[in-house]
Amino acid sequence: MDIKTLHDADVIGITTAKTAFDTLATAFGQHVENWQHEVVDRLSHSEWTGATAGHANTRIQTLHSELQAAQQEIGLVSRALQDAYDSFAAAQAHLISALDDARTHKLTVAADGGITWDKDPNSPDFAGTDAENQATQIQNRITAALNEADHADQTISARLGHLATNASNGTGLDSATAKADADAANALQQIPAAGTDPNSVKAWWNGLTDAQQQRMILNHPDQVGNLDGIPAAARDQANRINLKNLIQDRQRQLAGLGPEPRKMLSVAETNGGPVANPAYTEWKRKRDALQEKLAGFQSIQNRFDGKLDGGAGGPSxxxxxxxxxxxxxxxxxxxxxxxxxxxxxxxxxxxxxxxxxxxxxxxxxxxxxxxxxxxxxxxxxxxxxxxxxxxxxxxxxxxxxxxxxxxxxxxxxxxxxxxxxxxxxxxxxxxxxxxxxxxxxxxxxxxxxxxxxxxxxxxxxxxxxxxxxxxxxxxxxxxxxxxxxxxxxxxxxxxxxxxxxxxxxxxxxxxxxxxxxxxxxxxxxxxxxxxxxxxxxxxxxxxxxxxxxxxxxxxxxxxxxxxxxxxxxxxxxxxxxxxxxxxxx
CATH class of the missing domain: 3.40.50.1820 (Alpha/Beta hydrolase fold, catalytic domain)
Structure with a gap:
């Protein structure tokens, strides 16, 4: 993958192909349904009997199973194309963003990814004293975007190639094969349970495209961030999202406690001396527990915001x-x-x-x-x-x-x-x-x-x-x-x-x-x-x-x-x- 190929890629064309396959899958599904009603159901309710009828019914049931398997396989092509679009669109957006920032900083990006800049302070195109640092960061972003696209290309190509082979040699007509293919596609969207062997978790994570990994981080930060076997960089990204969520949750729960109840019940209410109000005791217990957690989470957030110990742990x-x-x-x-x-x-x-x-x-x-x-x-x-x-x-x-x-x-x-x-x-x-x-x-x-x-x-x-x-x-x-x-x-x-x-x-x-x-x-x-x-x-x-x-x-x-x-x-x-x-x- 090179800069021009990714930059000029027509990712919209992938959605057009996906839409076509969706139409095909819908039409094929209708044919399968018609087959069920017009052939399978009619024959099952007929009075046709005998050896020939038995053989015919067996073959019809087999054919029905093959049609259902084919329908599943067509649907899996559509899912693969959707993942392809998501992955390539994300990689392309990351590349374009890096190139735009390069222009903003007056850096010139060559076709091979090399970056040059005007070093003359008297020139109107002078890139500034921080140009080398900016060039390094942007080059890393370009490389990451190209790697992201390469990963998606290899992963999606393998999935589509497998489905194409199944279609050409008839393997995809086997219900067990179609189920295995569907299970594999579903597994890409299912986070392994806590306690799963970390090597299995790592293999699952590596099987996701970069776009799929990013969706997992954004949609399930609490699970991804705490799952052993997920790479440290991904855990860090997920946990920073989850930390903010935890802080907001505690703040909402504190607000939801309502006003502070009276600490004591009156003599009239108790027919005796004043006693502690059970409602206040319970309210205070919940408040103290929430405040303690909130203070802890906020302390960690302050650390990552650079507000403690001279910025130690902060963004820089x-x-x-x-x-x-x-x-x-x-x-x-x-x-x-x-x-x-x-x-x-x-x-x-x-x-x-x-x-x-x-x-x-x-x-x-x-x-x-x-x-x-x-x-x-x-x-x-x-x-x-x-x-x-x-x-x-x-x-x-x-x-x-x-x-x-x-x-x-x-x-x-x-x-x-x-x-x-x-x-x-x-x-x-x-x-x-x-x-x-x-x-x-x-x-x-x-x-x-x-x-x-x-x-x-x-x-x-x-x-x-x-x-x-x-x-x-x-x-x-x-x-x-x-x-x-x-x-x-x-x-x-x-x-x-x-x-x-x-x-x-x-x-x-x-x-x-x-x-x-x-x-x-x-x-x-x-x-x-x-x-x-x-x-x-x-x-x-x-x-x-x-x-x-x-x-x-x-x-x-x-x-x-x-x-x-x-x-x-x-x-x-x-x-x-x-x-x-x-x-x-």
């Missing part, structure tokens, strides 16, 4: 920030990534723990992932490599809060671990080129989520695992995490109250505590202490901090944490062998 952010997941299930879901994990050579994915919220995903937790990104980039540079990093913050589960006992049990980690396992499998499926070096990271209760994720069939799609501030990961040995004990890295501050939390057995009274101390000296709340020698992981150096700050400083918050963040950067960049080590306890 470097690296770009992608929204890989957003939803209102439970406490809310949010997955953000600094850099594109489909293209990066090194990918980190951090699971947060206790007290993590939607608001944090838009605020400080996003910057935690950014510090990991920066540290991994520095490590690559220190090792004389070109940095290629993506750093994900994954809040794909209901993190325990301090208002309950969920942090003491592993229920949320089991559920979150299943979702995290699917997410990393999705990143494996959509990554371009050589598989990325993936580091799964868990902080606090998030380390238990990572531990549970590793226990699924096939293991976790990660090469290294980092556990910091961990109360245990649900297994007794690093070797049970599936990546090899030498690829399990553990950071633990001596003054971390979470990592130092006693095991449940220690809470059973003095006698039980004494027994636990001697019988299970390396026990933590959720299994063996990952920082212990018996666990068998690779312990790296961190700052001990204080009881009040050590648990939050593993990722260099407020410049604290000592060697922790640099060590994590080395692991993420694939240089875990260079960490500053610390002896296990």
């Amino acid at each position: 952010s470097d690296p770009p920030l992608l929204l890989l997941g957003i939803g209102d299930q439970g406490q809310g879901r949010a997955i953000v990534s600094w850099g594109d994990p489909d293209k990066a050579r090194n990918v980190s994915s951090l699971v947060p723990g206790l007290n993590s919220t939607l608001a944090g995903a838009g605020g400080g937790d996003t910057m935690t992932a950014k510090r990991i990104y920066d540290s991994a980039v520095k490590s690559a540079v220190d090792n004389q490599e070109t940095p290629s990093v993506a750093s994900v913050f994954w809040l794909g589960y209901d993190a325990p809060q301090l208002d309950g006992t969920s942090v003491l049990t592993k229920g949320r980690a089991v559920e979150g671990g299943a979702a995290y396992n699917d997410f990393l499998a999705g990143l494996r499926a959509t990554h371009e080129g050589t598989p990325a070096h993936v580091t799964a990271q868990g902080h606090s209760y998030g380390s238990l989520v990572v531990g549970q994720a590793t226990q699924h069939p096939g293991g976790l799609a990660a090469d290294d695992i980092v556990l910091v501030g961990s109360p245990g990961v649900g297994v007794d040995k690093a070797s049970q995490l599936g990546v090899g004990a030498d690829h399990v890295y553990v950071g633990r501050a001596d003054n971390d109250p979470v990592a130092n939390a006693p095991s449940p057995g220690m809470l059973g009274g003095l006698g039980a505590a004494i027994y636990e101390t001697f019988a299970h000296p390396d026990a933590s709340w959720h299994g063996t202490d990952p920082a212990s020698q018996s666990f068998g992981g690779q312990r790296f150096s961190v700052a001990d901090g204080t009881m009040t700050d050590s648990h939050d400083n593993y990722f260099g918050k407020r410049g604290k944490g000592g060697d922790s963040l640099p060590n994590i950067g080395k692991i993420v960049s694939g240089h875990g062998n260079t960490i500053t080590r610390e002896d296990p306890r």
Whole structure:
């Protein structure tokens, strides 16, 4: 596909062909209906019997089935032509828009796509000081439009070629073949269910034309954006649409609550002393829940609008920030990534723990992932490599809060671990080129989520695992995490109250505590202490901090944490062998 061919393409002619096939399909359908009434029905009600009648009726029924199959096949041609029009029209519009912008910026586009411009500041045709940047952007858009058309050409050509072959050799008269062809066409319009194998999802997505993919994003952003196996760029586009929808939905629901009811019922209403109004209590419960979600979603929107931390994550952010997941299930879901994990050579994915919220995903937790990104980039540079990093913050589960006992049990980690396992499998499926070096990271209760994720069939799609501030990961040995004990890295501050939390057995009274101390000296709340020698992981150096700050400083918050963040950067960049080590306890 070249610029002139796409620019001059008569896409309206495709709709003319589609209309003709629609007319043919309608007429053919009428013939099939007439055949049913005038031949099949008449013979079935006749009194013609005998062997000849039996053979005739069998052949007539077969012929009727063939006619119905042919009608289906004709209809599929019409559907393919509609998809062809949608795809080529979109690609042509994208090309024309890029060429128009080139003229606006005084850039000249050659037939082969090369772009030149007048560089003389004194010339009336001077393209400006930003010409090179504009030329690069426009050239990328032209290339994308041509690729879009090429993809559509190949996909539609294959579909029409298949149907033409069926028509010429008679295969299309077989009802099973027609059904299979119809099922294949319908599958292009049906989004795979959540939990579908990510490789199957990716194959489905690749089978869509660019125009079909775009329609899926626009019409079903909540499903496309959160489906593992969809490429990161498409998920980002869909989730940004869905984020705005979620904000608007919460605003409408808040408005729909109506005015605030009275807080108290009067003495007359209760025949006693004034009491709390149940209507107000219920109204406030709904309002508070909606406002909390709204604040969280708005925080994430502010991040992408560049309103936080000096514009970090905004439209011109470097690296770009992608929204890989957003939803209102439970406490809310949010997955953000600094850099594109489909293209990066090194990918980190951090699971947060206790007290993590939607608001944090838009605020400080996003910057935690950014510090990991920066540290991994520095490590690559220190090792004389070109940095290629993506750093994900994954809040794909209901993190325990301090208002309950969920942090003491592993229920949320089991559920979150299943979702995290699917997410990393999705990143494996959509990554371009050589598989990325993936580091799964868990902080606090998030380390238990990572531990549970590793226990699924096939293991976790990660090469290294980092556990910091961990109360245990649900297994007794690093070797049970599936990546090899030498690829399990553990950071633990001596003054971390979470990592130092006693095991449940220690809470059973003095006698039980004494027994636990001697019988299970390396026990933590959720299994063996990952920082212990018996666990068998690779312990790296961190700052001990204080009881009040050590648990939050593993990722260099407020410049604290000592060697922790640099060590994590080395692991993420694939240089875990260079960490500053610390002896296990």
